[in-house]
Amino acid sequence: MVIKIIRNFFRRIFFGIFATRKHFKLGFYGPTNSGKTTLANRICKDWLGEEMGKTSRIPHETREIHVKEKVEIDFNSRKLTFKLVDTPGIATKIDYEDFLHYGLKVREAKKRAKEATKGVIESIKWLDDMDAVIVVLDATKNPYTQVNITIIGNLIARKIPVLIIANKIDLRGARGKVKKIEAAFPEYDVVPVSAKKGKNIEEFYESLFNLVR
Template sequence: MVRKLIKKLKGAFSRLFGRKRVIRLGIYGEPNTGKTTLANKISMDWMGKEVGIVSEMPHETRTIQKVEHIEVKAGKKTLVMNLLDMPGLSASVDFKEFTKFRESVSNTDTDFKDLKVSDLKRIAEEEDLSKTGKKAAIIQRLKAKISKKELQTYVKDLKIKVTAKKGKKISKASARKIAEEATKGIVEAIKWLDNVDSVIVMMDSTKDPMTQVNIMLLGNLEAKNIPIVIAANKIDAKNSKPNNIMSAFPQHPVVPISAKEGRNLENLYKTIAENL
Protein backbone atom coordinates (compact mmCIF):
# COMPACT_ATOMS: atom_id res chain seq x y z
CA MET A 1 0.00 0.00 0.00
CA VAL A 2 2.77 2.42 1.00
CA ARG A 3 4.80 1.47 -2.09
CA LYS A 4 1.85 2.23 -4.38
CA LEU A 5 1.28 5.59 -2.67
CA ILE A 6 4.94 6.56 -3.10
CA LYS A 7 4.80 5.65 -6.79
CA LYS A 8 1.68 7.76 -7.29
CA LEU A 9 3.31 10.73 -5.58
CA LYS A 10 6.45 10.36 -7.70
CA GLY A 11 4.34 10.21 -10.83
CA ALA A 12 2.40 13.31 -9.80
CA PHE A 13 5.58 15.31 -9.14
CA SER A 14 7.05 14.17 -12.47
CA ARG A 15 3.98 15.34 -14.35
CA LEU A 16 3.84 18.58 -12.37
CA PHE A 17 7.43 19.55 -13.10
CA GLY A 18 7.57 18.05 -16.59
CA ARG A 19 10.26 15.52 -15.78
CA LYS A 20 10.43 12.07 -17.29
CA ARG A 21 10.33 9.41 -14.64
CA VAL A 22 13.33 7.09 -14.68
CA ILE A 23 12.32 3.55 -13.78
CA ARG A 24 14.62 0.87 -12.46
CA LEU A 25 13.80 -2.12 -14.64
CA GLY A 26 15.14 -5.46 -13.44
CA ILE A 27 15.47 -8.47 -15.73
CA TYR A 28 15.05 -11.57 -13.58
CA GLY A 29 14.78 -15.27 -14.26
CA GLU A 30 16.52 -18.61 -14.22
CA PRO A 31 19.95 -19.10 -15.84
CA ASN A 32 20.05 -19.35 -19.63
CA THR A 33 16.60 -17.89 -20.19
CA GLY A 34 18.06 -15.03 -22.24
CA LYS A 35 18.29 -12.21 -19.70
CA THR A 36 21.62 -10.84 -20.87
CA THR A 37 20.69 -11.43 -24.51
CA LEU A 38 17.65 -9.20 -24.00
CA ALA A 39 19.64 -6.62 -22.03
CA ASN A 40 22.26 -6.52 -24.80
CA LYS A 41 19.59 -6.12 -27.47
CA ILE A 42 17.87 -3.25 -25.67
CA SER A 43 21.15 -1.51 -24.85
CA MET A 44 22.59 -1.96 -28.36
CA ASP A 45 19.40 -0.72 -30.03
CA TRP A 46 19.08 2.41 -27.91
CA MET A 47 22.58 3.07 -26.52
CA GLY A 48 24.91 1.38 -28.99
CA LYS A 49 26.69 -0.76 -26.42
CA GLU A 50 26.36 -4.23 -24.92
CA VAL A 51 25.72 -5.02 -21.28
CA GLY A 52 27.51 -8.33 -20.80
CA ILE A 53 28.77 -11.63 -22.15
CA VAL A 54 26.34 -14.28 -23.36
CA SER A 55 27.33 -17.93 -23.23
CA GLU A 56 25.85 -21.41 -22.88
CA MET A 57 27.28 -21.73 -19.40
CA PRO A 58 24.70 -21.15 -16.65
CA HIS A 59 25.41 -18.29 -14.24
CA GLU A 60 27.61 -16.48 -16.76
CA THR A 61 26.19 -13.29 -15.25
CA ARG A 62 27.14 -13.32 -11.57
CA THR A 63 26.93 -9.63 -10.73
CA ILE A 64 24.25 -7.05 -11.43
CA GLN A 65 24.98 -5.36 -14.75
CA LYS A 66 23.59 -1.86 -15.22
CA VAL A 67 22.99 0.53 -18.07
CA GLU A 68 21.61 3.89 -17.00
CA HIS A 69 19.20 6.28 -18.65
CA ILE A 70 18.05 4.34 -21.69
CA GLU A 71 15.20 6.05 -23.53
CA VAL A 72 12.97 3.53 -25.28
CA LYS A 73 9.95 4.26 -27.45
CA ALA A 74 6.92 2.35 -26.17
CA GLY A 75 4.05 3.13 -28.51
CA LYS A 76 3.17 6.78 -27.92
CA LYS A 77 5.14 6.84 -24.68
CA THR A 78 8.86 7.04 -23.96
CA LEU A 79 10.26 4.75 -21.29
CA VAL A 80 13.30 6.15 -19.51
CA MET A 81 14.98 3.35 -17.62
CA ASN A 82 17.98 2.20 -15.71
CA LEU A 83 18.31 -1.35 -17.00
CA LEU A 84 19.42 -3.99 -14.50
CA ASP A 85 20.53 -7.36 -15.85
CA MET A 86 20.32 -9.67 -12.85
CA PRO A 87 22.27 -12.86 -12.11
CA GLY A 88 20.31 -16.02 -12.87
CA LEU A 89 18.27 -17.38 -9.99
CA SER A 90 18.42 -21.04 -9.02
CA ALA A 91 17.59 -23.16 -5.99
CA SER A 92 21.15 -24.49 -5.80
CA VAL A 93 24.53 -24.06 -7.49
CA ASP A 94 26.80 -27.07 -8.09
CA PHE A 95 30.39 -26.24 -9.04
CA LYS A 96 30.67 -29.49 -11.04
CA GLU A 97 28.36 -28.20 -13.78
CA PHE A 98 30.87 -25.47 -14.67
CA THR A 99 33.71 -27.90 -15.39
CA LYS A 100 31.91 -28.91 -18.60
CA PHE A 101 32.47 -25.46 -20.09
CA ARG A 102 35.23 -23.16 -21.26
CA GLU A 103 35.93 -19.68 -19.97
CA SER A 104 33.99 -17.01 -21.83
CA VAL A 105 35.82 -14.47 -23.94
CA SER A 106 34.19 -11.21 -24.96
CA ASN A 107 33.79 -10.69 -28.69
CA THR A 108 32.80 -7.04 -28.36
CA ASP A 109 36.42 -5.93 -28.77
CA THR A 110 36.82 -7.21 -32.32
CA ASP A 111 40.22 -6.65 -33.91
CA PHE A 112 40.93 -6.18 -37.62
CA LYS A 113 42.73 -9.52 -37.77
CA ASP A 114 39.59 -11.30 -36.49
CA LEU A 115 37.73 -10.51 -39.72
CA LYS A 116 37.68 -12.33 -43.02
CA VAL A 117 39.26 -10.69 -46.06
CA SER A 118 35.83 -10.35 -47.68
CA ASP A 119 34.54 -8.43 -44.65
CA LEU A 120 37.62 -6.21 -44.54
CA LYS A 121 37.03 -5.39 -48.21
CA ARG A 122 33.43 -4.42 -47.44
CA ILE A 123 34.61 -1.98 -44.78
CA ALA A 124 37.33 -0.65 -47.09
CA GLU A 125 34.70 -0.03 -49.74
CA GLU A 126 32.60 1.93 -47.24
CA GLU A 127 35.66 4.07 -46.51
CA ASP A 128 36.52 4.51 -50.21
CA LEU A 129 39.80 2.69 -49.70
CA SER A 130 41.54 0.29 -52.05
CA LYS A 131 40.45 -3.34 -51.65
CA THR A 132 43.44 -4.77 -53.48
CA GLY A 133 46.31 -6.67 -51.93
CA LYS A 134 46.64 -9.24 -49.18
CA LYS A 135 44.87 -9.15 -45.82
CA ALA A 136 47.76 -7.40 -44.05
CA ALA A 137 47.78 -4.59 -46.60
CA ILE A 138 44.02 -4.00 -46.30
CA ILE A 139 44.26 -3.99 -42.51
CA GLN A 140 47.09 -1.46 -42.63
CA ARG A 141 44.99 0.90 -44.77
CA LEU A 142 41.96 0.50 -42.50
CA LYS A 143 43.96 1.08 -39.32
CA ALA A 144 45.25 4.35 -40.74
CA LYS A 145 41.69 5.50 -41.45
CA ILE A 146 39.38 4.17 -38.71
CA SER A 147 39.64 3.51 -34.98
CA LYS A 148 38.90 0.26 -33.14
CA LYS A 149 35.66 1.81 -31.89
CA GLU A 150 34.60 2.65 -35.45
CA LEU A 151 35.43 -0.92 -36.44
CA GLN A 152 32.93 -2.23 -33.88
CA THR A 153 30.29 0.02 -35.44
CA TYR A 154 31.00 -1.39 -38.89
CA VAL A 155 30.80 -4.95 -37.55
CA LYS A 156 27.37 -4.16 -36.11
CA ASP A 157 26.00 -2.12 -39.04
CA LEU A 158 27.21 -4.52 -41.74
CA LYS A 159 26.11 -7.51 -39.65
CA ILE A 160 29.52 -9.11 -39.88
CA LYS A 161 29.76 -12.46 -38.13
CA VAL A 162 32.85 -12.80 -35.97
CA THR A 163 34.04 -16.27 -35.02
CA ALA A 164 33.58 -16.79 -31.29
CA LYS A 165 36.83 -16.84 -29.37
CA LYS A 166 37.33 -19.90 -27.19
CA GLY A 167 38.69 -19.67 -23.69
CA LYS A 168 40.48 -22.39 -21.77
CA LYS A 169 38.62 -25.22 -20.06
CA ILE A 170 37.34 -24.34 -16.60
CA SER A 171 39.31 -26.04 -13.82
CA LYS A 172 37.78 -27.35 -10.59
CA ALA A 173 39.31 -24.46 -8.66
CA SER A 174 37.82 -21.94 -11.08
CA ALA A 175 34.50 -23.79 -11.01
CA ARG A 176 34.35 -23.52 -7.23
CA LYS A 177 35.02 -19.80 -7.47
CA ILE A 178 32.30 -19.39 -10.11
CA ALA A 179 29.84 -21.28 -7.90
CA GLU A 180 30.67 -19.01 -4.97
CA GLU A 181 30.24 -15.89 -7.11
CA ALA A 182 26.98 -17.24 -8.56
CA THR A 183 25.58 -17.85 -5.08
CA LYS A 184 26.49 -14.33 -3.99
CA GLY A 185 24.91 -13.00 -7.18
CA ILE A 186 21.64 -14.77 -6.42
CA VAL A 187 21.54 -13.25 -2.94
CA GLU A 188 22.29 -9.79 -4.32
CA ALA A 189 19.61 -10.10 -7.00
CA ILE A 190 16.99 -11.05 -4.41
CA LYS A 191 18.00 -8.09 -2.21
CA TRP A 192 17.54 -5.78 -5.19
CA LEU A 193 13.85 -6.65 -5.34
CA ASP A 194 13.43 -3.83 -2.82
CA ASN A 195 14.99 -1.34 -5.25
CA VAL A 196 13.32 -2.05 -8.59
CA ASP A 197 10.23 -0.32 -9.98
CA SER A 198 9.28 -2.96 -12.52
CA VAL A 199 10.47 -6.44 -13.48
CA ILE A 200 10.71 -8.47 -16.65
CA VAL A 201 10.58 -12.13 -15.68
CA MET A 202 12.35 -14.09 -18.40
CA MET A 203 11.08 -17.60 -19.09
CA ASP A 204 12.27 -20.11 -21.65
CA SER A 205 9.24 -20.91 -23.81
CA THR A 206 10.77 -24.27 -24.79
CA LYS A 207 10.63 -25.53 -21.20
CA ASP A 208 8.09 -26.17 -18.45
CA PRO A 209 7.46 -22.81 -16.73
CA MET A 210 6.19 -24.35 -13.49
CA THR A 211 9.54 -24.38 -11.72
CA GLN A 212 10.30 -23.66 -8.09
CA VAL A 213 12.30 -20.57 -9.03
CA ASN A 214 9.58 -19.07 -11.24
CA ILE A 215 6.85 -19.67 -8.68
CA MET A 216 8.89 -18.24 -5.80
CA LEU A 217 10.06 -15.25 -7.85
CA LEU A 218 6.54 -14.32 -8.94
CA GLY A 219 5.29 -14.81 -5.38
CA ASN A 220 7.93 -12.42 -4.04
CA LEU A 221 7.15 -9.81 -6.68
CA GLU A 222 3.42 -10.07 -6.04
CA ALA A 223 3.95 -9.66 -2.28
CA LYS A 224 5.97 -6.50 -2.91
CA ASN A 225 3.41 -5.13 -5.43
CA ILE A 226 6.09 -4.81 -8.11
CA PRO A 227 4.71 -4.60 -11.67
CA ILE A 228 5.50 -7.78 -13.59
CA VAL A 229 5.75 -8.55 -17.28
CA ILE A 230 6.67 -12.10 -18.25
CA ALA A 231 8.77 -12.42 -21.39
CA ALA A 232 8.20 -15.82 -23.00
CA ASN A 233 11.58 -15.96 -24.71
CA LYS A 234 13.00 -18.13 -27.50
CA ILE A 235 9.97 -18.08 -29.80
CA ASP A 236 12.50 -18.48 -32.61
CA ALA A 237 12.93 -22.12 -31.49
CA LYS A 238 10.82 -24.77 -33.22
CA ASN A 239 9.69 -26.30 -29.91
CA SER A 240 8.65 -22.95 -28.43
CA LYS A 241 5.33 -23.04 -26.55
CA PRO A 242 4.61 -19.57 -25.14
CA ASN A 243 0.97 -20.57 -24.58
CA ASN A 244 2.14 -22.89 -21.80
CA ILE A 245 3.50 -19.87 -19.93
CA MET A 246 0.30 -17.92 -20.53
CA SER A 247 -1.75 -20.81 -19.16
CA ALA A 248 0.53 -21.26 -16.15
CA PHE A 249 0.46 -17.61 -15.10
CA PRO A 250 -2.78 -16.06 -16.43
CA GLN A 251 -2.71 -13.35 -13.74
CA HIS A 252 0.28 -11.65 -15.40
CA PRO A 253 0.84 -10.18 -18.87
CA VAL A 254 2.92 -12.53 -21.01
CA VAL A 255 4.71 -11.28 -24.12
CA PRO A 256 6.22 -13.87 -26.50
CA ILE A 257 9.61 -12.60 -27.72
CA SER A 258 12.87 -13.62 -29.31
CA ALA A 259 15.62 -11.69 -27.55
CA LYS A 260 18.12 -13.23 -29.96
CA GLU A 261 16.32 -11.94 -33.06
CA GLY A 262 14.73 -8.89 -31.46
CA ARG A 263 11.21 -10.07 -32.30
CA ASN A 264 8.17 -8.47 -30.65
CA LEU A 265 10.23 -6.17 -28.41
CA GLU A 266 8.00 -3.21 -29.32
CA ASN A 267 5.08 -5.05 -27.73
CA LEU A 268 7.24 -5.82 -24.69
CA TYR A 269 8.09 -2.13 -24.20
CA LYS A 270 4.45 -1.15 -24.61
CA THR A 271 3.31 -3.75 -22.09
CA ILE A 272 5.90 -2.58 -19.55
CA ALA A 273 4.72 1.02 -19.94
CA GLU A 274 1.08 0.01 -19.54
CA ASN A 275 1.78 -1.90 -16.33
CA LEU A 276 3.80 0.70 -14.45
Protein backbone atom coordinates in the same frame (compact mmCIF):
# COMPACT_ATOMS: atom_id res chain seq x y z
CA MET B 1 -9.77 -10.22 -19.39
CA VAL B 2 -11.86 -7.99 -17.07
CA ILE B 3 -9.31 -8.55 -14.33
CA LYS B 4 -6.52 -7.48 -16.69
CA ILE B 5 -8.40 -4.25 -17.61
CA ILE B 6 -9.01 -3.40 -13.94
CA ARG B 7 -5.41 -4.24 -13.08
CA ASN B 8 -4.08 -2.03 -15.91
CA PHE B 9 -6.31 0.81 -14.72
CA PHE B 10 -4.87 0.66 -11.19
CA ARG B 11 -1.40 0.23 -12.62
CA ARG B 12 -1.77 3.50 -14.57
CA ILE B 13 -2.83 5.32 -11.42
CA PHE B 14 -0.02 3.69 -9.43
CA PHE B 15 2.58 4.55 -12.04
CA GLY B 16 1.43 8.16 -12.14
CA ILE B 17 3.71 8.45 -9.13
CA PHE B 18 6.64 7.12 -11.14
CA ALA B 19 5.83 9.33 -14.14
CA THR B 20 6.67 12.37 -12.07
CA ARG B 21 10.04 10.87 -11.18
CA LYS B 22 12.94 11.25 -13.55
CA HIS B 23 13.26 7.52 -14.05
CA PHE B 24 12.43 4.35 -12.19
CA LYS B 25 14.22 1.05 -11.66
CA LEU B 26 13.31 -1.73 -14.06
CA GLY B 27 14.70 -5.09 -12.96
CA PHE B 28 15.34 -8.15 -15.12
CA TYR B 29 14.74 -11.30 -13.12
CA GLY B 30 14.45 -14.98 -13.92
CA PRO B 31 16.09 -18.36 -13.67
CA THR B 32 19.60 -18.91 -15.06
CA ASN B 33 20.16 -18.96 -18.83
CA SER B 34 16.71 -17.62 -19.64
CA GLY B 35 18.12 -14.69 -21.65
CA LYS B 36 17.89 -11.74 -19.25
CA THR B 37 21.19 -10.23 -20.38
CA THR B 38 20.40 -10.95 -24.04
CA LEU B 39 17.16 -8.97 -23.69
CA ALA B 40 18.94 -6.20 -21.75
CA ASN B 41 21.56 -6.10 -24.52
CA ARG B 42 18.84 -5.86 -27.15
CA ILE B 43 17.28 -2.84 -25.39
CA CYS B 44 20.62 -1.14 -24.84
CA LYS B 45 21.69 -1.76 -28.43
CA ASP B 46 18.37 -0.41 -29.75
CA TRP B 47 18.39 2.77 -27.66
CA LEU B 48 21.97 3.38 -26.50
CA GLY B 49 23.89 1.79 -29.34
CA GLU B 50 25.94 -0.43 -27.03
CA GLU B 51 25.54 -3.78 -25.29
CA MET B 52 25.22 -4.19 -21.54
CA GLY B 53 26.88 -7.49 -20.62
CA LYS B 54 28.46 -10.69 -21.85
CA THR B 55 26.28 -13.70 -22.63
CA SER B 56 27.21 -17.37 -22.74
CA ARG B 57 25.71 -20.82 -23.08
CA ILE B 58 27.27 -21.68 -19.70
CA PRO B 59 24.80 -20.98 -16.87
CA HIS B 60 25.54 -18.15 -14.40
CA GLU B 61 27.40 -15.98 -16.91
CA THR B 62 25.98 -12.91 -15.15
CA ARG B 63 27.22 -13.16 -11.57
CA GLU B 64 26.98 -9.52 -10.57
CA ILE B 65 24.26 -6.90 -10.78
CA HIS B 66 24.70 -4.73 -13.88
CA VAL B 67 23.10 -1.32 -13.98
CA LYS B 68 22.54 1.08 -16.88
CA GLU B 69 21.77 4.34 -15.15
CA LYS B 70 19.67 5.88 -17.88
CA VAL B 71 17.90 4.17 -20.75
CA GLU B 72 15.59 6.33 -22.88
CA ILE B 73 13.07 4.66 -25.12
CA ASP B 74 11.30 6.70 -27.78
CA PHE B 75 8.75 4.33 -29.26
CA ASN B 76 5.68 5.28 -31.34
CA SER B 77 5.99 8.94 -30.21
CA ARG B 78 6.06 7.93 -26.54
CA LYS B 79 9.03 8.34 -24.25
CA LEU B 80 10.14 6.28 -21.31
CA THR B 81 13.24 6.71 -19.17
CA PHE B 82 14.39 4.11 -16.68
CA LYS B 83 17.33 2.63 -14.84
CA LEU B 84 17.91 -0.87 -16.17
CA VAL B 85 19.02 -3.47 -13.62
CA ASP B 86 20.17 -6.81 -15.02
CA THR B 87 20.42 -9.42 -12.27
CA PRO B 88 22.13 -12.80 -12.00
CA GLY B 89 19.79 -15.76 -12.52
CA ILE B 90 18.13 -17.15 -9.42
CA ALA B 91 18.70 -20.82 -8.59
CA THR B 92 18.16 -23.02 -5.54
CA LYS B 93 21.29 -25.09 -6.19
CA ILE B 94 24.71 -24.49 -7.72
CA ASP B 95 27.02 -27.42 -8.36
CA TYR B 96 30.47 -26.63 -9.73
CA GLU B 97 30.53 -30.08 -11.37
CA ASP B 98 27.78 -28.93 -13.73
CA PHE B 99 30.21 -26.37 -15.17
CA LEU B 100 32.74 -29.10 -15.94
CA HIS B 101 30.39 -30.41 -18.65
CA TYR B 102 30.93 -27.10 -20.46
CA GLY B 103 34.69 -27.61 -20.57
CA LEU B 104 35.65 -25.51 -17.55
CA LYS B 105 38.56 -26.67 -15.39
CA VAL B 106 37.86 -27.61 -11.76
CA ARG B 107 39.41 -24.42 -10.41
CA GLU B 108 37.46 -22.20 -12.83
CA ALA B 109 34.26 -24.14 -12.13
CA LYS B 110 34.62 -23.76 -8.37
CA LYS B 111 35.33 -20.03 -8.74
CA ARG B 112 32.31 -19.62 -10.99
CA ALA B 113 30.11 -21.52 -8.51
CA LYS B 114 31.29 -19.35 -5.62
CA GLU B 115 30.62 -16.15 -7.57
CA ALA B 116 27.26 -17.50 -8.70
CA THR B 117 26.09 -18.09 -5.11
CA LYS B 118 26.95 -14.48 -4.29
CA GLY B 119 25.10 -13.38 -7.43
CA VAL B 120 21.91 -15.16 -6.33
CA ILE B 121 22.11 -13.46 -2.92
CA GLU B 122 22.60 -10.07 -4.59
CA SER B 123 19.61 -10.61 -6.90
CA ILE B 124 17.39 -11.40 -3.92
CA LYS B 125 18.62 -8.35 -2.01
CA TRP B 126 17.81 -6.06 -4.94
CA LEU B 127 14.20 -7.28 -5.15
CA ASP B 128 12.97 -4.64 -2.71
CA ASP B 129 14.50 -1.80 -4.74
CA MET B 130 12.63 -2.47 -7.98
CA ASP B 131 9.75 -0.33 -9.23
CA ALA B 132 8.80 -2.82 -11.96
CA VAL B 133 10.18 -6.18 -13.03
CA ILE B 134 10.53 -8.04 -16.29
CA VAL B 135 10.56 -11.77 -15.55
CA VAL B 136 12.40 -13.51 -18.37
CA LEU B 137 11.57 -17.19 -18.82
CA ASP B 138 12.96 -19.68 -21.30
CA ALA B 139 10.00 -20.69 -23.47
CA THR B 140 11.56 -24.07 -24.22
CA LYS B 141 11.45 -25.07 -20.55
CA ASN B 142 8.76 -26.09 -18.08
CA PRO B 143 7.44 -22.91 -16.43
CA TYR B 144 6.13 -24.70 -13.30
CA THR B 145 9.45 -24.60 -11.46
CA GLN B 146 9.77 -23.50 -7.87
CA VAL B 147 12.25 -20.76 -8.84
CA ASN B 148 9.70 -19.16 -11.18
CA ILE B 149 6.92 -19.54 -8.61
CA THR B 150 9.12 -18.09 -5.85
CA ILE B 151 10.22 -15.08 -7.95
CA ILE B 152 6.70 -14.21 -9.06
CA GLY B 153 5.25 -14.95 -5.59
CA ASN B 154 7.70 -12.48 -4.08
CA LEU B 155 6.93 -9.79 -6.64
CA ILE B 156 3.21 -10.22 -5.89
CA ALA B 157 3.90 -10.00 -2.14
CA ARG B 158 5.92 -6.81 -2.67
CA LYS B 159 3.23 -5.40 -5.02
CA ILE B 160 5.77 -4.86 -7.79
CA PRO B 161 4.28 -4.72 -11.32
CA VAL B 162 5.39 -7.66 -13.47
CA LEU B 163 5.67 -8.38 -17.17
CA ILE B 164 6.55 -11.94 -18.18
CA ILE B 165 8.70 -12.57 -21.24
CA ALA B 166 8.62 -15.97 -22.93
CA ASN B 167 12.06 -15.80 -24.50
CA LYS B 168 13.80 -18.00 -27.10
CA ILE B 169 10.74 -18.41 -29.34
CA ASP B 170 13.11 -18.82 -32.28
CA LEU B 171 14.06 -22.26 -30.95
CA ARG B 172 12.19 -25.34 -32.08
CA GLY B 173 11.59 -26.45 -28.49
CA ALA B 174 9.47 -23.36 -27.80
CA ARG B 175 6.62 -24.35 -30.13
CA GLY B 176 3.35 -24.43 -28.23
CA LYS B 177 5.11 -23.72 -24.92
CA VAL B 178 4.14 -20.03 -24.67
CA LYS B 179 0.57 -21.10 -23.89
CA LYS B 180 1.92 -23.22 -21.06
CA ILE B 181 3.56 -20.11 -19.57
CA GLU B 182 0.31 -18.16 -20.01
CA ALA B 183 -1.55 -20.96 -18.24
CA ALA B 184 0.99 -21.05 -15.41
CA PHE B 185 0.71 -17.31 -14.73
CA PRO B 186 -2.76 -16.30 -15.99
CA GLU B 187 -2.83 -12.99 -14.12
CA TYR B 188 0.09 -11.57 -16.07
CA ASP B 189 0.73 -10.42 -19.61
CA VAL B 190 3.08 -12.83 -21.34
CA VAL B 191 5.02 -11.52 -24.33
CA PRO B 192 6.70 -14.10 -26.56
CA VAL B 193 10.02 -12.80 -27.94
CA SER B 194 13.37 -13.87 -29.25
CA ALA B 195 15.79 -11.41 -27.67
CA LYS B 196 18.63 -12.91 -29.68
CA LYS B 197 16.95 -12.52 -33.09
CA GLY B 198 14.89 -9.44 -32.20
CA LYS B 199 11.66 -11.26 -32.98
CA ASN B 200 8.48 -9.61 -31.63
CA ILE B 201 10.53 -6.95 -29.85
CA GLU B 202 8.03 -4.20 -30.82
CA GLU B 203 5.31 -6.00 -28.89
CA PHE B 204 7.68 -6.12 -25.94
CA TYR B 205 8.19 -2.33 -26.05
CA GLU B 206 4.44 -1.81 -26.35
CA SER B 207 3.85 -4.01 -23.28
CA LEU B 208 6.61 -2.23 -21.39
CA PHE B 209 4.78 1.09 -21.90
CA ASN B 210 1.54 -0.54 -20.75
CA LEU B 211 3.29 -1.84 -17.65
CA VAL B 212 4.61 1.50 -16.52
CA ARG B 213 2.01 3.97 -17.72
